[in-house]
């Protein structure tokens with residue numbers, strides 16, 4: 398794992414530690430573009446949750462970003478520690494459509510790995 402990846406995971410974790418609210422925000426995401434990191438929180442609602450990843454992506458797109466390097470999401474565990482969480486199916490579809498080249502940081506068999514978004518959803522909805 399590179400220092401860049403370690404730093405991005407830590408940025409997402411710190412963002413979540415600072416903004417965690419039970420039943421509101423228990424996942425955070427960090428999206429690394431060229432020189433800038435876009436942080437976000439997921440929104441927990443009574444009807445459905447809005448994931449952190451699309452919020453980070455939307456923020457990056459609104460700022461004119463076109464090159465996406467890494468994205469990670471972290472979740473708050475009951476023991477107060479954070480851990481990397483893999484993107485849900487909807488987010489995999491979204492990443493594939495908007496930034497298929499982004500490297501998604503995830504836990505693979507208890508080790509941190511990166512996988513291109515284009516490889517996370519082999520048979521996407523078209």
Ligand SMILES: [Zn+2]
Pocket residue numbers: 448449450484485486487488489
């Ligand atoms: Zn999601």
